[in-house]
Amino acid sequence: MQTYQTYIWQKSDWPHFTYDATAFHDLIQEIRYQQGLLEGICNGLTTERLLEMQSETLALDAVTTSEIEGEVLSRDSVRSSIFKKLGISYESQDRSTIQTDGLIDILLDASKNTAKTFDENRLYSWHAALFPTGYSGMHKINVASYxxxxxxxxxxxxxxxxxxHYIAPPRNIVEEEMQRFFDFINIPTNDNGYIRAAIAHLWFVIIHPMDDGNGRIARALSDMMLSRAENSPIRLYSMSSAINDSKRSYYDILELTTTGTMDISAWIEWFLQTVLTAQQNAHLTIEKVVAKARFWQLHIHNDLNPRQKKVLNRLLDAGKEGFEGGINARKYASLCDCSRVTASRDLSDLLDKGCIKSRGAGGRSTSYDVEWESTK
Incomplete structure (x- = not known):
């Protein structure tokens, strides 16, 4: 097994990172412009729509930060945890789990408590929330400790x-390394906040202080530092989603940087470009929230039962690209735990009311999509 590689933390000038801040001037200006654009759009949303925007971004963050690590979370469980934590009323049953509750707690703490000191105790609380059972998969790990x-x-x-690909600093220097990291996080400076977010993410990954969960905590730290830079307690875009979309390049740039010199310009540029991509992607989330609100406004006077509302919300959450395969009586019955007869009757009623439209073939194989612009 190859182990002779020299790593960045072994350099004589560690941890004195170097970079040319002027090289990122145009990129940071575009990021600020996009952030202002997002804030302006969201200022025009009602409180209810803004809360929905927050919940959509949180769900995307939670699902994708786990997906990067190969863990697939139930979207229903994630949404139940978000609704519970944000105080949003919902009609379907609570499907939250102790794992999804813990992850949402971390993401909310990262964005809402940016002024709070990030120290060993707070790090341990995040780690305990990530691994409430004391296990990572089938393996018992050190929880709430290095x-x-x-x-x-x-x-x-x-x-x-x-x-x-990488060997982290030995255990006997982790406390010392983390103290320097905490000082960087907590001592105010005039350095650019977006660049500081990039450094915080990288620095934590380099130390790799925990048995497991280092990547998810590093991305939550990014969210915290970005919220601090933007002076906003609400995340309007999902960094984890953008990272997940370019996961291969994420691991490649981390490997290149952790085995390179103290010049981390390439990493900072990659990180800032990913921030910009995440901001641009956020417009799709806003469009989905607005389209969903418009749909319910169109059908405000329709008398729908709880099953129909649940299925419509699932279809709407999929966006205009559509629920995979559409919805049919079999899927409807499975989602609502009802009979095929009841499912067919509910779907027929939704069709009559202009809430859904047929995909084509009739009979048992008929499937449906949302009718976004219905005026019935």
């Missing part, structure tokens, strides 16, 4: 043909 004495390695490949 990792054990075994070397921390990022490895891929089959047994006997492993490739070591």
């Amino acid at each position: 990792r054990g004495d075994d070397p921390m390695q990022v490895v891929s490949g089959h047994i006997g043909k492993e490739k070591v």
Whole structure:
């Protein structure tokens, strides 16, 4: 197994990162412009729509930060946790889990409590929320404490043909390394907040202080630092979603930087470009929230039962690109735990009221999509 590589934390000038801030001037100006644009649009939304925008972004963040690590979360569980934490009323049953509750707690704490000191205790509380059972999968890990004495390695490949991508600092210097990191996070400076967010993410990944969850905590720290830079307690865009969309380049730039010199310009540029991409993607979320609100305004006088409202919300949450395969009687019955007869009757009623439209073929194979612009 290859282990002879020198890592950034072994450099004589660690942790004195270098970069040319002027090289990012245009990119940061565009980020600020996009942030102002998003804030302006959201200022025009009602309190209810803004809350929905926040919940959509939170759900995207929670699902994708886990997906990056190969963990698939139930969107229903995530949404239930968000609705519960934000005090949003909902008609379907509570499907939240202790895991999704904990992750949403972290994401909300990161964005809402930006002025709060980030120290060992707060880090431990995040870690405990990530791993409430004390296990990562089937493996018992150190929870709410730094990792054990075994070397921390990022490895891929089959047994006997492993490739070591990174080795973190040894356990006996983790406390010292983390103290310097906490000082960076907590001591105010006049440095650009977006660049500081990029450094915080990288620095935490380099130390890799926990048994597991380092990536998810690093991304939550990014959210905290970005919220601090933007002086906003509400995340209007999802960094984790943008990172997940370019996951391969994320790991490539991290590997390049952690095995390189103290000049981290390439990482900062990648991070800032990802911020910009996330901001641009946020317009799609806003469009979905506005379109969903318009749909319910069109059908405000329709008498719909709880099953119909639940299914319509699932279809609307999928956006105009559509619910995969549309909705049919079989899927409806499964979602609502009702009979096929009841499902067919409900769908027929929704069709008559202009809430849905047929995809084509009739009979048992008929499936439906939302009728976004119905005027019935």
